[in-house]
Every structure is written in C-alpha cells, then in structure tokens.
Amino acid sequence: MSRKARLAARPLTHGQRLDRLAMVAVKVGANIQPGQQLIMTANVESLPLVRRITDHAYGAGASLVTTLFSDEQTVLSRFRHGQDAAFESATGWLFEGMANALNDGAARLAICGDNPKLLDAVDPEKVGRVNSARAKAYKPVSDAITQFRTNWNIVSYATTGWAKAVFPDLHPKTAQAKLFDAIFKASRVDGDDPIAAWKAHNAELAKRRDWLNAKNFHSLRYYGPGTDLTVGLADGHAWCGGAATSQSGITCNANIPTEEVFTTPHAFRVDGYVTSTKPLNHAGSLLQGIQVRFEGGRIVSASALKGDHVLQKMIGTDDGSCRLGEVALVPHSSPISQSGILFLETLYDENAASHIALGQSYRKAFRNWKGLVQDDFVARGANQSNIHVDWMIGSGEIDVDGIHADGTIEPVMRKGEWAQ
C-alpha cells in the first residue's frame, strides 16, 4: 500500500467530518452567495459547527454572519421561574427584524439538535401557550421560508441532550459519537467527495420528482394498518425534491439530509383516517400514537397516546392548523430508515418515512409558482397557517396509489417502496 493510499484509507477525524458538514451546509445547503448576509440559529452547544460554518460562509463571500444562539437551560428557566405573562410573550421584534433581513436577501441557516425530551416534565398547557405565541410572532419569518423568498438550509449537530434521548442506554460520550456518525453518514459527508455525492443524490431525487410531475395525479391513497387516507392534490401542484431555486434565484438544498419528494395537497380534499408510524418531536414535546380522521380536508377527530394536549393545542392554533399543507413520499429503504435509529427529530425522521404536514403550504410546490399571487395560491387548494408540522405515516406496510382525474389507478408505492 502506497503512502498516499494509506493516507486516503485513514478514517477522517471528528473535526474533519464536522468541517465537511459545515462546507456542505454552506456550499450545497444554503449555497451562500458573495455579499449575502447569513442569519444562523443554533443551540450554544453546537458552537464548534457554528464556527466552522462561519469560516466557510465568510470564505464564500458572506458579508456578515450573525448567529442567534439558544440555550436549553434558559428555556427551562422560563417554565420553572416564569410568571403567567411569561407564557404569552414572544420576540416579535426579533422575528420582524429577521424577516426584514431575509426579504432583503439574507440567507438563513438553522442548526437543529435540541433535546427532544427537554420539556417532558413541564406543564403541557404552558408549553402549548408558549408555542402558540411563538408561532404567531414567527409568521413573518416562516412566510419568507415557505414562500421560498431566499436560500435556506437546515443541518444538525449531535448535542448531548439529543444523543441521550436517542441512545438512552449508552454512555453519553458513546451516544454522542454514535449520533454524529449517523449525522455524517445521512448528510453524505463521510465519503471522499461530498459535493459530488450531493450532485448524484440530487439527480436521483429529480428523476423521481419528474416522474410524479409527468403523472400529474389527482389524488393519492395511502392504506395499511391504521391508515386509509385519500389525499387530493392541489390544482397545478408540483412535486419537489432535492435542490431547488428560490425566488431570489439561488439554488439551495433546504434540508440536509433529505430523501423526500413532496407536493401540495388540496386543503379541502382529504378524507379518511391515518395513524402515525413514528413519534414526533414537536417543540420539545414528544407526540406518539397520533390518530386523525379527516372529512373534506378538515380534521374531525384527533388523539395521541402521548402528548395529546400538545396535539390538540397545535391543531387548534388557527383555521389552517387542522388541514394539510404538504404531502411527501420517502421509500422505506431510505438510508435514514435503514439506519434503524429513531432520531426523535423531524429533519431525520421525516426522511425515514412518507409523511404529511399540518399547516402552511409551500409556495414552491406549485407549477409556475413565482408568478402566483396569494389568491391563486389559495384558490388552487393551498393551506394557510401559522404552523407547519410534519408527521410520519409511512412504513414498510404502507401502500400508496396514484389516482388520476378519470378514476384510473396506478401503484406508486408497495410495502413502502417505489412501485415502478
């Protein structure tokens, strides 16, 4: 073995892999352009990744990188020591400022990885009030994102709290190392050329997306244990997946990792019942065993074996929070699903299973979306809400049919895998 081959075979250090993740977040994920400001949000524990992303962003020509850090202890402090007003208050002043920056062309990058069990012992009524106030105040930012006005990306960091929740029986250091391994693998940064790996992966997703767009189904029907759901697709819906181009003309990969293709359901044409196949971590609370029945697009009954109070509060946020805004297909053989890890983090778990989302629709999941005015968007069946919450309904036991406008049926997935 030559010296070069030995060097090449040497496993990458943690720092090298973290640096590659940062590079991919900047170049493939947000795709920061020269002169752009970058607004990043991150848990303080993810500082090592924040610093590397900052280096790469300035290297790519960012004009200014601003990171808004969160700290789990101070989140808990609010619930422990806060008085009544503390649960109704939100930082509207900050979110309005952020939205102004995004609408002026700043890029957005979020590092996720909060402890999914952080709020387990907190009064769910307080959690519901806090989430609801925050969702309302955050609307200007979520509008900029769902309308895809600028380039953005979500990437993740294995915080100790998250790692402990995923691997409760392992030593904390071992748990964190194992979660990092899974993140680096799923984010495709552990091979020789992460940029090339993303190029190939984006091409695969584009192929699947183009097939679905050519079919232009009228509805999808999901069926399997606990589920028989027919989801009408919005008029002029477009399937998306992998890299996409923002209104500002910058092509980015919003999620790293990503395995899904997704589109816009019709907010008034969803009927049947559906059962969640994985737990959902929603703003620090874990929801399990969600069962929902839809009639005419609207949830008419809903329950969760765990986190029912948070589910009810979430569904009751506003008029659109009890209707679907997104539907996504992910094969059961996706690498994240095959890892066998339940990540308790939507960014990962939604890429391990087909899923639906309650709440706001994405502007870009329509044909000719850049010319769409708000009224067109709604008339075609898009949903409007302050929330957008994905939850997983796919598994190796779920079949999906595509139904054409004339009633003819084509298999889309069988036992969780692409049927053709």
Place this chain on the structure above:
Amino acid sequence: MSRKARLAARPLTHGQRLDRLAMVAVKVGANIQPGQQLIMTANVESLPLVRRITDHAYGAGASLVTTLFSDEQTVLSRFRHGQDAAFESATGWLFEGMANALNDGAARLAICGDNPKLLDAVDPEKVGRVNSARAKAYKPVSDAITQFRTNWNIVSYATTGWAKAVFPDLHPKTAQAKLFDAIFKASRVDGDDPIAAWKAHNAELAKRRDWLNAKNFHSLRYYGPGTDLTVGLADGHAWCGGAATSQSGITCNANIPTEEVFTTPHAFRVDGYVTSTKPLNHAGSLLQGIQVRFEGGRIVSASALKGDHVLQKMIGTDDGSCRLGEVALVPHSSPISQSGILFLETLYDENAASHIALGQSYRKAFRNWKGLVQDDFVARGANQSNIHVDWMIGSGEIDVDGIHADGTIEPVMRKGEWAQ
C-alpha cells in the same frame, strides 16, 4: 464559635458569588419589572452568568428573556476569511428590532468582558470600517439608551481572554479567579447584604451629585501633567451618579460597578489639551497615550502612541465624534483605582479615574430632561454622534477647579481627591 457563626464565616463559593452578581444585576442594576421583556447581550463564555440572570429575571416577573450571544472566534473569522463587503456590513435589521423592543418597554442588560486584545493582530483599517458601520447601524439602540427611555444595566464576567489580558503572567485559571475576585468586590456582592451595600453606595453618590448641582459651575478646569483642559458645562446641565430613573419611570443602576458622577459638557466650549492616563479598550483595540487638543469644543489635533489609526477613524466617524458628550469625576481613592488593576475594560477603568467621552450626550444629564425636545437639547450644548467613547484623564496628579459664571473659582479636586 456557634455553628451559625461558622457557617456565616465560611467564604462564599464561586457559584454563590456569581448568583449574587446576577441578583444585583436584576434587582439593583436593570431593576426588571413584572411583565417586562429583557434583552441581554453576552459573550458565549459568560453562559453561567446568563443562566443565573435569566433565573432571577423570570423570578422578578420578566415576561421573556432573550440573550444575543457573541463569540470571539466568529468575530476573528470575519477578519480572517471575510472579503471586502464583510467590513462594511452591519446588522441593522437586528438593531432596529432591538430598538423597537426597548422603545416598547423592554429592559436591556449587557454582560461585558470581551478580550481587549482580540483584534491586536488585525488590520486596523478593517477594524475601523467595521466599527464605523456597526456604530451607524446601532444608532437606534444607542438613542434608546442615551435618551434613557428604558431601564438598563451593564455588568461583567471574567472571560478567559479578558483575564489573560489583565494578568498575562499568571496561569489562566489563576488569572480568571483573580479577575472574578476583583469583579465581585467592585460590584459589592461579596458582603453579607449586597442590596444594602448598594443602597448605602447610591446614597454617597447622590450626596456628591447634589453638591455639584447646587454649585452649578459654568466650567471645570483640569490640570496636571500633560493636561490643561477647560470644559464648559452645558446650559442647564445636571450631575448624575448612581441610581437614576428612566423616562419609563423605572429606577436602575446602569453601571455595575459605578463610582462616577457625571454631567454634560458644552459641545462648543472645550479648550486646551489633555492626555489619557490609562489605556482604552475600544471595540477590541487597545489605545494608549492619547493626546488631544480642543479649540471651541472641537478636536484640532489628536494622536495616540498605540492604536492611532483606530483613534483617527473613531474621531472621524461623524460631525459629533470630535466633540465631548460627557464629563465625569471619580476620586483617585475609588476602590477600583485602589485595586491597582488595569482592567482594560471601560466599565472598570472609567470608574478608577475621572474621564471624558467623545460623542453622544446623555439626555438625563440635564435638568428637567424628560420635557426636553431635541432642539432644546442641542441648543443647550449637548453633542450628537453615533459614538460614545469614554477615556480616562484622571490620576493622583490631577487637580480640578470649578469655575462660576462670574469667574470665581472653587477647588473641586486636589491630587485626584474631592477637595471638600
């Protein structure tokens, strides 16, 4: 010795002293009111103090505590990897949001303690451009503070970088422990009852302030080695010191520690020359040996033995940055001065020596200031600028005279101490 006496005699732990500092920052410093939001800024390293302040603030009824963290490594990253646009950009979107929140009644708390030598190796021209862009963008926030629209406080945390700069010859851990000792002592939190200690200290400062207000001097003259400066005082100037009440009606101690009484000089009646007596840490650059000559209130020549480029850039920021906005008296025997430590941090060093500030005047340093409209403020001699930079001109060798409108003279300080 009884058990109780032994317990009482036991020295406080680091955690207990840090908790007392947090309590004083919340109760005496910012004096957070029920239902108020709090906006805090802090170095990520000061997280232990941030968490304790957050606990106390929620305990005092804060509706929401938001901390904007800074990180020295990412500040350096900008200078290391940033391209030209990186040095002209600022977070106007964030500062406008902050100003909106402060004007709507949020309280403000800053934890200082950045490494004063952080930018020593950075091109001063780039540092000057960054500071200048930031000062302009920050104006809405500094307006809210200098016009005292809300309750605010600055407190400090001994970061490793700051401790190393102050005590370069000590082991880093020893340096940090020694700096914490000095902070706890100067902030009056190491005794049995910090709240009572601050009450007594505020009463002392009020006595001195009231004496100066009763004298209503027309000018002050500072003289000693390298200094012979006559500073006219603004028409209707008021001396301030210790606790004061904001426009929103909340009494707070803006600086912890504080030893100064201060007022508003007349922006057009400053003549003579003055030499700095301590180094000045300005936005990460150390300025030493500043010498300045004033004519008719305006700087006509200025130089610094170290940091001259940063000084010139600072003075040239705008029309008001070459005139005085504040003049303050601090006895040479002040506890901070007597500690013998050069803190390289204005919050401390300005409380070890009489000082002057270039730039913006404080609204509250006028009689009947709450009724003052902008035109009155300027007509009385207040200065206007995007900057406010204090620098130290007092020592044990400086005398200060008070000069009445009729030319009679009274001694105010002799050899750095109160003359009466």
